Amino acid sequence: MSSRIVRTVADLRVALAPLRGEAIGFVPTMGALHEGHLSLLRAARSENATVVLSIFVNPTQFGEAADLAAYPRTEEADVALAEEAGIDLVFAPSPAEMYPAGFATTVSVGGAITDTLEGAFRGRSHFDGVATVVAKLLLAVQPDRAYFGAKDAQQVVVVRRMVSDLGIPVEIVARPTSRDHDGLARSSRNTRLSADERAVAAVIPRSLRAAQDAFASGIRDPNRLASVVRDELTTERLEPEYVEIVDAGSLEPIAEIGAPALLVLAVRVGQVRLIDNVILGVDDLISTTGSLP
The missing domain is CATH 3.30.1300.10 (Pantoate-beta-alanine ligase, C-terminal domain)
Structure with missing residues (x-):
């Protein structure tokens, strides 16, 4: 199949409007897809009538400019792999689409779930960036289920807290960590x-x-x-x-x-x-x- 790629929230909502009424599954990613991502897409495919993949390298969750610059960007290959997994739609916005001029809102989850572990070492802004972009993506797609890998365990806890606190009507599904032959978590x-x-x-x-x-x-x-x-x-x-x-x-x-x-x-x-x-x-x-x- 050939997936439709949309770049704006407006186009995304138009594309999804006739598909609502049946379950929509959503897999948010920063691209550079590997078997771990594909396992999420296959799970979403098996449990939903429509599957949406997002590809967006979110600048607000990177503490180091060099880390952001080095993050692989392989959209064409990503879309080809995702199509093999049976997705229906790709949402691949630009930074300007996600954070337009004058953007001034941050979603911040407090307490130990963001102050410790990754929050302590990467800085509070990391999970502020995660919570903000995930909230925006969920509001754009409005899925019934959103799928995350358990390798990023703290992220899953943060997203679940944020969804619960804000009353966003979506089920957060955590799937097992995907590992290579030697046990290394795929990343x-x-x-x-x-x-x-x-x-x-x-x-x-x-x-x-x-x-x-x-x-x-x-x-x-x-x-x-x-x-x-x-x-x-x-x-x-x-x-x-x-x-x-x-x-x-x-x-x-x-x-x-x-x-x-x-x-x-x-x-x-x-x-x-x-x-x-x-x-x-x-x-x-x-x-x-x-x-x-």
Whole structure:
């Protein structure tokens, strides 16, 4: 099939008007599609009559200009891959369409879910940028369901809080983290790794697996489990920006794991910053994150 590409919110609404009444699924992306994105598109295809993909590299969620400039932009290839997954419509706006002259509104989600982890290291403006652009995209598409990957676990928590607080009528669907053959979480940033760096990065899922094994052996102390992860990372001389174990819903620190807990980390491999996570304390990880191989 050949997907229609629209560039403005006005054209998007015209295109979607005759399709309303049946379920619309929406997958927001910044492009550079990989198997993780495609798994979201396939899930949306199986559960909705219409599937919309957005491609927009959102400048307001990048703290470093160099990171924004380096982000891959591959729209033609992205559309071809998305068509194979069966999408119906591509929304690919310009920055000026999303943030026109005089734009002065920011959606800001407060509390531990934005102040910690990525918010602490990337700055509060990161999640302000995420919440603002996701709110704008959801209001533009007005989908029944929107699909996100669980690799960005904190982002999912933030988006769910924002949708609940603002009363946006959409179901936020988190799908399992998509992983490569060696367990590394798929990410558009992985393409920036050299062959040697890619081999080193495989220690990240190994460290998470080591923590899962320690948890299965009966260890419930978050500090001990975080040390297991750090020790594994040091085998490849990687120093993480953070390794934290927090409540899976509130992202608040916990003293001992009772309820499901999120083990999340961020680490730089060369110049590439990678994040990953697993859930500890539940058997079924489908709704939250993908289990490691």
